[in-house]
Every structure is written in C-alpha cells, then in structure tokens.
Amino acid sequence: MVTLRQLQVIEKETKVVRKGNLACPGCQLNLSLRHALAALENKAIVVVPACCTSVIQGLGDGYGLNVPIFNCAFASAASVASGIARMMKRRDPDVTVVCWAGDGGTADIGLATVSGAAERDEDIIYIMYDNEGYQNTGAQKSGSTPRGAKTTTTVSGKPRRKKSVARMMIANDVAYVATATAAYPQDLFDKVARAAKEFRGHFRFIQVFSPCPPGWDADSRYMVELGKLAVQTGYWPLYEYVNGQFILSKNSQKFRDPSRRKPIEDYVTLQGRFKNVTPELIEGLKHDIEDEWKWIELMIQKSQM
Ligand SMILES: Cc1ncc(C[n+]2csc(CCOP(=O)(O)OP(=O)(O)O)c2C)c(N)n1
Ligand code: SF4
Ligand SMILES: [Mg+2]
Numbered sequence: 001m002v003t004l005r006q007l008q009v010i011e012k013e014t015k016v017v018r019k020g021n022l023a024c025p026g027c028q029l030n031l032s033l034r035h036a037l038a039a040l041e042n043k044a045i046v047v048v049p050a051c052c053t054s055v056i057q058g059l060g061d062g063y064g065l066n067v068p069i070f071n072c073a074f075a076s077a078a079s080v081a082s083g084i085a086r087m088m089k090r091r092d093p094d095v096t097v098v099c100w101a102g103d104g105g106t107a108d109i110g111l112a113t114v115s116g117a118a119e120r121d122e123d124i125i126y127i128m129y130d131n132e133g134y135q136n137t138g139a140q141k142s143g144s145t146p147r148g149a150k151t152t153t154t155v156s157g158k159p160r161r162k163k164s165v166a167r168m169m170i171a172n173d174v175a176y177v178a179t180a181t182a183a184y185p186q187d188l189f190d191k192v193a194r195a196a197k198e199f200r201g202h203f204r205f206i207q208v209f210s211p212c213p214p215g216w217d218a219d220s221r222y223m224v225e226l227g228k229l230a231v232q233t234g235y236w237p238l239y240e241y242v243n244g245q246f247i248l249s250k251n252s253q254k255f256r257d258p259s260r261r262k263p264i265e266d267y268v269t270l271q272g273r274f275k276n277v278t279p280e281l282i283e284g285l286k287h288d289i290e291d292e293w294k295w296i297e298l299m300i301q302k303s304q305m
Contacts (some may be wrong), residue, residue, distance in 0.1 A: 026220025183227025
C-alpha cells in the first residue's frame with residue numbers, strides 16, 4: 001500500500017487538482033478527485049458529464065483540474081469514453097481513459113451506456129463518485145440516495161433503499177470492481193492504480209463514497225469523519241471484485257463481525273438529511289445494512305468454492 005507520505009509527494013508532483021477551485025468547503029468529491037487522479041501519473045483523459053465535477057474543473061480552458069477533460073451530455077458519458085479509449089489505443093496506448101461521473105449520472109441517467117460499456121468490456125475506468133443525490137442542482141433524490149434521507153424531492157425521507165451500481169457491475173462480471181472513499185485515501189489511490197495497471201484493456205468500475213456538506217445538511221468539519229463512520233458502521237463496506245473473486249478490503253474486515261460495528265446513529269445524527277424522519281425509516285436503513293452484509297458473506301463463500 002502507498003504510504004501517506006508517498007501519496008502527499010505524488011499529489012504534489014502531479015498537481016492534478018488545483019487549490020482554490022470551485023468545490024464547496026469540505027467537499028469529499030474534491031478530495032476523491034485528488035487521490036484518484038494522482039494514481040494515473042498525469043496520463044489520463046477524463047470524460048465528465050454534467051455534475052459538480054464540471055463546476056470544479058472550471059470554465060473556459062479550465063483551472064480546477066490539470067488533466068484533459070471532455071464534457072459530454074449525461075447519458076452518453078460511457079459511450080463517449082469508449083470512443084476516446086478506442087482512438088487512444090492507436091494513438092497513445094499509455095493513456096488511461098476515465099469516465100468520472102456522479103451517482104445521478106451513473107445510477108439513473110447514464111445507466112444504459114454504463115451497462116453497455118461494461119458488457120462490451122471497453123478499455124475504460126468508470127469512476128462513480130457517490131454523493132448520494134443530484135447535488136449540483138440542489139439536492140434532489142437519485143437512485144443512490146439511501147433510505148431515510150431527506151432531499152428536495154423526498155421531503156419526508158426516501159422510502160426505498162439505495163440502488164447498488166457496484167453490485168450490478170459484479171453481476172455483469174466485469175474485470176475489476178471496487179468501492180472506496182476519500183476518508184481512506186491510500187486505499188482509494190491503490191485501487192485506482194491497480195485498476196489502471198493490472199486491468200488495462202478491460203472495463204473497470206470504482207464507486208467512491210463522497211460526503212457533501214450542503215446536500216447532506218452537515219457541517220463541513222465532519223466530512224472525513226462521516227466517510228470513516230460510513231465504513232465503521234458497516235454502511236459503506238470497502239471491497240474489490242477481481243477476476244471473479246470477492247475481497248473485503250483491510251479497513252472493512254473487522255466489521256464483518258456486527259458487534260464491532262459502530263451504531264448507525266453515530267453516522268445519521270451528524271446529518272440534517274436524517275433529522276426528524278420516522279423511526280421506521282431508520283430501522284429500514286439498518287435492515288439495508290444487514291442485507292448488504294448477508295450478500296457480502298455469500299460473495300465471500302462463493303469466492304472460496
Ligand atoms: C439531460 C440533462 N438532464 C438534467 C441536467 C441538469 N443537471 C446538471 S447537473 C445535475 C445533477 C447531477 O447529479 P450527479 O450525477 O449525482 O452529480 P452531482 O451533481 O451530485 O455531482 C443535473 C440534474 C442536465 N445537465 N442534462
Ligand atoms: S454540492 Fe457537494 S459535491 Fe458539489 S461541490 Fe459542493 S460539496 Fe462538493
Ligand atoms: Mg450526485
């Protein structure tokens with residue numbers, strides 16, 4: 001695993017994400033971008049549909065990100081990235097083509113093209129940063145919003161569970177699938193580096209949990225803590241799916257034992273989006289976490305067969 005010191009040096013050298021860009025204070029998408037793109041050694045082309053990243057990148061020639069960026073319409077992102085990857089294979093095969101899209105752009109609006117690119121095994125890394133809502137347009141619900149969370153379109157709390165795109169990708173049996181979060185930067189960096197180096201030539205999917213202060217009605221000072229609590233409560237398990245094998249990541253291993261998980265209340269009480277929602281919804285959220293871990297146990301068992 002990369003050390004924190006090494007990561008700091010790499011980020012300083014690559015300078016992929018510039019300081020003073022347009023991200024809100026505490027934005028974990030901004031940190032996710034920094035740690036993930038640093039792993040690509042300035043050899044990436046990034047395809048970005050409409051989302052907060054297209055604001056962070058800046059206007060005109062861009063000043064927030066130091067990478068070539070192609071902005072495209074929402075639903076086309078994975079197709080556009082596929083086309084660029086096929087062209088780059090001839091022109092400069094060292095370049096990694098990344099599709100960097102939000103959860104709304106991935107779980108909902110762009111799902112058809114993501115699914116198509118996965119099935120065709122296109123040579124791209126698809127990174128879905130997951131801030132659990134359409135945050136750029138004022139915190140509407142997305143398919144990836146969790147049960148219980150209030151958004152401007154679910155004012156009493158979302159009544160249904162979060163859609164898992166990572167699980168859909170595993171069901172598609174793509175070469176590399178992982179979950180990550182900026183709160184564990186070394187793990188995030190290593191997963192992107194691994195996807196880029198070991199699985200070049202194939203479709204790779206990484207879902208990066210990215211807390212968002214305004215969208216979650218939470219204080220920016222708690223953002224890294226929320227990323228850690230998401231892992232420590234079992235809400236956001238970190239894993240990889242590699243060549244058909246499911247691997248629970250080091251930072252999530254001890255939470256296989258439910259008694260070692262922190263209570264979900266520690267996580268939800270730091271966020272206004274879960275305030276004053278019914279106890280049934282919070283119970284439902286706990287049930288969703290248990291259900292996710294039952295699936296993880298099945299995946300581990302299957303991998304050991
Ligand atoms: C086809 C289309 N529909 C709607 C919009 C308006 N729009 C721009 S950004 C955005 C939110 C995107 O949400 P997500 O993909 O989760 O990214 P986030 O804003 O959370 O970073 C929406 C709905 C658009 N630009 N194009
Ligand atoms: S709205 Fe959320 S995701 Fe978007 S820039 Fe602000 S903190 Fe980041
Ligand atoms: Mg979003």
